[in-house]
Structures are given as C-alpha cells and as structure tokens.
Amino acid sequence: MRPFEVNPMNETIRLLQNHRSIRRYAPRPIPEEMVEAIIRSAQAASTSSYVQAYTIIGVTDPAKKKALAELSGNAHVETCPLFLVFCADLRRLRVAAARHGVEAQVEGTEPFLVATVDAALAAQNAAVAAESLGLGICYIGGIRNRIAEVCQLLEIPRLVYPVFGMTVGFPADEPGKKPRLPLEAVFHRERYEPERDRHLDVYDETVRRYYTERTGGQRTHGWTAYIAGLLKEPRRTHMLDFLRRQGFLQDTLGAAGRGERP
Amino acid sequence: MRPFEVNPMNETIRLLQNHRSIRRYAPRPIPEEMVEAIIRSAQAASTSSYVQAYTIIGVTDPAKKKALAELSGNAHVETCPLFLVFCADLRRLRVAAARHGVEAQVEGTEPFLVATVDAALAAQNAAVAAESLGLGICYIGGIRNRIAEVCQLLEIPRLVYPVFGMTVGFPADEPGKKPRLPLEAVFHRERYEPERDRHLDVYDETVRRYYTERTGGQRTHGWTAYIAGLLKEPRRTHMLDFLRRQGFLQDTLGAAGRGERP
Structure with missing residues (x-):
C-alpha cells in the first residue's frame, strides 16, 4: 500500500486522464510478458461476490482478426496485433457448482448484470495496464453488430457472450482527447440532481469547438445534436433475442415462453 | 504518451495487481481535490459511441449513508467518508436528443447494456485513481438488494438506475489479497476453450489453502464449493421487474405487456 498523498496527481492519474482510443497500430507484435501483465491486471479487478464471471479470448490469428473486423465493421480489428474479446461467462459457474451436485441459478437478469459488470471491470x-506499458487500445462494441456470427467463429458456448472487444497494439498515431461532459453534469451530490442538465449548454459549445477545429469546419455540431442523430433509431435490436438464445435473461420470457401456465 | 517499455512491470501495474477491497476506514474526510481527481479519472474512461451514459452520486451525508448501509446490508457504507453510487443513465440522452426534437430510442436491451458498461468502466x-492516492475502495453490489428504496432515497428518476455503490476512504486495515482464478482458466487463445475448466482443480486447492490459513481452519472449502453454495438459489429476483418499471428493458415485455396485439 502506498503512503497517503495530499497532491491529487500522480503518474497513474495522469495516465488515466490522458486516455484516448487508438485506431492505428504499428505492425509490431506485443511481447508475451506484456500480454500476461495485462491479463493479470484485468484479473486483479474487483469481482461481484468473488464469482469472476468472465473469460478473455485473445485473438492473434490473421484470418480470425480479418473475419472479426468484417463482422464488427472496424478495420483496425484486422490491423491490431492483439484483439481481446471480453466475455461475460456464467458457464464456468455452472461447471463449478455441478461438481457439488448443484445447478447454479444463473439464468436471470441479476446474474446477467453481474457477469457483464465483472467483464467490464476486468x-x-x-486497458489501463496496456496504456501504462505504452500500448494503445480501443473498445469495440461493434462485435455486437453480428454477435451470433462472432460466437460461431470463436466457438462461444451457451451462458457466455462477448460483451465487447478491445484492440491492443503499439500506437501509430496520436489522436486528440475528446472532451468529456463537464464534471458538474456527471457528478451529483447527495441525490440525483436533474437540474445539472443546464451544464449541457456549455458542453455543446465545447464539443462544437472541438469538432470544428478537428475537421476544419466540416463537422460543427455539439454533443446533444450528435446524440439526437445517434439515437433517432433503436440500435442492435437483435440483442435481446440473441441473449435469450444464449441462455441469458430467461426471466424476461413471459409465463408462456417459459412453458408455464399464466 | 509514455515511451515504449519492454519490462512489463511499472508503478501502475503494481498498483492494479495489488488491489484488495477495503472495508474499514479511518475517520478522516477525503480532500475535495482528491474527489475531483477521482471523478475526472472516471470520466476519462472509454465510453460507447461517446454517450457517457452514467451519473455518479457522491454521498457524504451521515443520515443518508446510514440509510444506504441498512438498505445494502453493508455496515461500512455508513463508516466510509465517501460513498459513490454509479448509475447507468439513459435519461440524459433523452434530454439531449429532445433539444433537437428527437425521442432518443433507449428503452431496449442494447442501450441498457451500453449504459451499464459505461458506468462500470468509469x-x-x-477505483484505480482512488487507490493510486492511497485510498481504499470496496464495490457494493448490495445496493441492488433493495434497489427501489435506494432510488427513492437518492431521488433517482426513470431511465436511471444504480448499478453498484463504492465505498471510498483512507484504509484502516490491510486485508489479504484473494487469489484469482489461474490465468490459464480465464485467458483463452483464438477461441473459447472449455477444456480449460481443468484448471479449476488446482484453483480449488489454492482457495482451500487461502481460507484455511485465514480462518484458522474454520473455513476449508475451495472455490467451486463456494460457488455451489452461493448460487444454489437465484439472487435478487426482483431486478427485472424493477428495471422495467424504471424504464429499461422494455423490449423484454411480451406483445401483451407492450399493449400490442399478439
């Protein structure tokens, strides 16, 4: 444990606050020692009730990365040296409990949530470990675009699902840092304070300036306009059916779907 | 950006791998500069499609902490100087889009997932920022035990839900590090490899040794036996109904529930 500090800045906080997503990588493999340090750091994260309900699949095979790039619509999944697929995994808990004659009760919304959060914390x-080693990363939510095909490709079984991917590699560019919401909008005191929505005005200006500068005036919208465009139509509407077929969220099936009488 | 390193160990990785949950705190408030550094670090995490779909509620009010301790069944929620409640927040996206005449489509499983993951990454x-400052933390999933009452207490509106809490404070004890699953069990190569379940045997031995030593022989079970006991009965079965009432997971309602004809 480190001694108490009064100055709220140090190497780790600087690293955290300096994050940006990297989408271009040098054609240089990641030393195995680094991969191990990254995975061990992931495993050291908190886990709900010690369940450790996740599995990380490391993909380096060029053909598989190419297929995953196509399935996710992200070209850098092919060009990164290492693609990590973070899976929520309740199957392992079933296997563990079965050794003691117990069928683990993991098919409801709560275990789905637990496994998803466990995967995200890891x-x-x-991500932080990789960046501390001079690597860059980018989360790939796009693996949920055609998630059933991703599962087929990676042989992901029932009670496991890929929450997101992460490209990892030595950075070949240094993109700008996207401005975040004002702290005042995100951090509430003692209760949820909807009146903090007023900080969205200033933020729209900040984002407008950021895009205008970065695109030479081609994009000039603020954050709220961007969100309006992004969420006009529902996204990835296949997710519920996919998750149910995969064994998750069984409590969302009505009595009829569960074969019960109403 | 830091220069490339070959040695896969540094201060940040040491910090990450040295994590343990802290449940006893010194009666000492956290300087406001530290709180701000922690929140800014949280905000710097990756966010799905730039939506930043989370809100963090900081609770220091003794009466509120006491109530939350009771609701979550965790005494240290009362004794910690700062309790952070991490909320998945789709309401802000609704507000943002409404400024442009758009009703943001956020009621399905996918946006629920996005907001939950966003809150977890932040x-x-x-957690990492706090620990780098010499503070200790503990995730509190227990706020989902009586989650509707937590929402009432913190005035959490529709389309927002508290995913988990986090106690933060200066540590007053130094608990042991709980052994994690073998890396070989969690990290798969190129595909999901169920044959890696075999590593559970060794892990059971590791955990058995850990508990035996720590409890002077009072607890001697391994990990798989612990999981069997933990998951014999379904947990927090109210979560789905709660989340639906809160505006989430509307696509899980059958045609009848949505007021449609079958």
Missing part, C-alpha cells in the same frame, strides 16, 4: 484494468 | 477508473 477490461478497464486491462 | 467506476473502475475511479
């Missing part, structure tokens, strides 16, 4: 530790 | 950055 992933963020992996 | 939280893990907050």
Whole structure:
C-alpha cells in the first residue's frame, strides 16, 4: 500500500486522464510478458461476490482478426496485433457448482448484470495496464453488430457472450482527447440532481469547438445534436433475442415462453 | 504518451495487481481535490459511441449513508467518508436528443447494456485513481438488494438506475489479497476453450489453502464449493421487474405487456 498523498496527481492519474482510443497500430507484435501483465491486471479487478464471471479470448490469428473486423465493421480489428474479446461467462459457474451436485441459478437478469459488470471491470484494468506499458487500445462494441456470427467463429458456448472487444497494439498515431461532459453534469451530490442538465449548454459549445477545429469546419455540431442523430433509431435490436438464445435473461420470457401456465 | 517499455512491470501495474477491497476506514474526510481527481479519472474512461451514459452520486451525508448501509446490508457504507453510487443513465440522452426534437430510442436491451458498461468502466477508473492516492475502495453490489428504496432515497428518476455503490476512504486495515482464478482458466487463445475448466482443480486447492490459513481452519472449502453454495438459489429476483418499471428493458415485455396485439 502506498503512503497517503495530499497532491491529487500522480503518474497513474495522469495516465488515466490522458486516455484516448487508438485506431492505428504499428505492425509490431506485443511481447508475451506484456500480454500476461495485462491479463493479470484485468484479473486483479474487483469481482461481484468473488464469482469472476468472465473469460478473455485473445485473438492473434490473421484470418480470425480479418473475419472479426468484417463482422464488427472496424478495420483496425484486422490491423491490431492483439484483439481481446471480453466475455461475460456464467458457464464456468455452472461447471463449478455441478461438481457439488448443484445447478447454479444463473439464468436471470441479476446474474446477467453481474457477469457483464465483472467483464467490464476486468477490461478497464486491462486497458489501463496496456496504456501504462505504452500500448494503445480501443473498445469495440461493434462485435455486437453480428454477435451470433462472432460466437460461431470463436466457438462461444451457451451462458457466455462477448460483451465487447478491445484492440491492443503499439500506437501509430496520436489522436486528440475528446472532451468529456463537464464534471458538474456527471457528478451529483447527495441525490440525483436533474437540474445539472443546464451544464449541457456549455458542453455543446465545447464539443462544437472541438469538432470544428478537428475537421476544419466540416463537422460543427455539439454533443446533444450528435446524440439526437445517434439515437433517432433503436440500435442492435437483435440483442435481446440473441441473449435469450444464449441462455441469458430467461426471466424476461413471459409465463408462456417459459412453458408455464399464466 | 509514455515511451515504449519492454519490462512489463511499472508503478501502475503494481498498483492494479495489488488491489484488495477495503472495508474499514479511518475517520478522516477525503480532500475535495482528491474527489475531483477521482471523478475526472472516471470520466476519462472509454465510453460507447461517446454517450457517457452514467451519473455518479457522491454521498457524504451521515443520515443518508446510514440509510444506504441498512438498505445494502453493508455496515461500512455508513463508516466510509465517501460513498459513490454509479448509475447507468439513459435519461440524459433523452434530454439531449429532445433539444433537437428527437425521442432518443433507449428503452431496449442494447442501450441498457451500453449504459451499464459505461458506468462500470468509469467506476473502475475511479477505483484505480482512488487507490493510486492511497485510498481504499470496496464495490457494493448490495445496493441492488433493495434497489427501489435506494432510488427513492437518492431521488433517482426513470431511465436511471444504480448499478453498484463504492465505498471510498483512507484504509484502516490491510486485508489479504484473494487469489484469482489461474490465468490459464480465464485467458483463452483464438477461441473459447472449455477444456480449460481443468484448471479449476488446482484453483480449488489454492482457495482451500487461502481460507484455511485465514480462518484458522474454520473455513476449508475451495472455490467451486463456494460457488455451489452461493448460487444454489437465484439472487435478487426482483431486478427485472424493477428495471422495467424504471424504464429499461422494455423490449423484454411480451406483445401483451407492450399493449400490442399478439
């Protein structure tokens, strides 16, 4: 444990606050020692009730990365040296409990949530560890675009699902840092404070300036306009059916779907 | 950006791998500069499509902490100087889009997932930042035990839900590090490899040794036996109904529930 500090800045905080997503990588493999350090750091993250309900699949095979790039619509999934697929994994808990004659009760919304959060906490530790080693990363939510095909390609079984991917590699560019919401909008005190929505005005200006500068005036919208465009139509509407088929969220099936009488 | 390193160990990775949950805190408030550094670090985490779909509620009010401790069944929620409640927040996206005459489509499983993951990534950055400052943290999933009452207490509106809490404070004890699953069990190569279940045997031995030593022989079970006991009965079965009432997972309602004809 480190001694208490009064100055709220140090190497780790600087690293965290300096994050940007990297989408171009040098054609240089990642030393195995680094991969191990990244995975061990991921594993050290907190886990709900010690369940450790996730599995990380490391993909380096060029053909598989190419296929995953196509399935996710992200070219850099092919060009990164290492693609990590973070899976929520309740199957392992079933296997563990079965050794003691117990069928683990993992098919409801709560275990789905637990496994998803466990995978995310591990992933963020992996991201921080990778960046501390001079690597760059980018989360790939796009693997949910054609998630059933991703599962087929990676032989992902029932009670496991890929939450997101992460490209990892030595950075070949240094993109700008996207401005975040004002702290005042995100951090509430003692209760949820909807009146903090007022900070969206200033933020729209900040984002407008950022895009205008970065695109030479080609994009000039603020954040709220961007969100309006992004969410006009529902996204990835296949997710519920996919997750149910994969064994998750069984409690969302009505009585009829579960074969019960109403 | 830091220069490339070959040695896969540094201060940040040491910090990540040295994590343990802290449940006893010194009666000492956290300087406001530290709180701000923690929140800014949380905000710097990756966010799906730039939506930043989370809100962090900081609770320091003794009466509120006491109530939250009771609702979550965790005494240290009362004794920690700062309790952070990480909320998945789709409401802000609705507000943002409404400024442009758009009703953001956020009621399905996919946006629920996005907001939950966004909150978790931010939280893990907050945890790492806090620990880098000499603070200790503990995730509190227990706020989902009586989650509707937590929402009432913190005035959490529709389309927002508290995913978990986090106690933060200066550590008053130094608990042991709980052994994680073998890396070989969690990290798969090129595909999901169920044959890696075999590593559970060794892990059971590791955990058995850990508990035996730590409890002077009072607890001697391995990990798989622990999981069997934990998951014999379904947990927090109210979550689906709660989330639906809160505006999430509307696509899980059958045609009848959505008021449509079958």
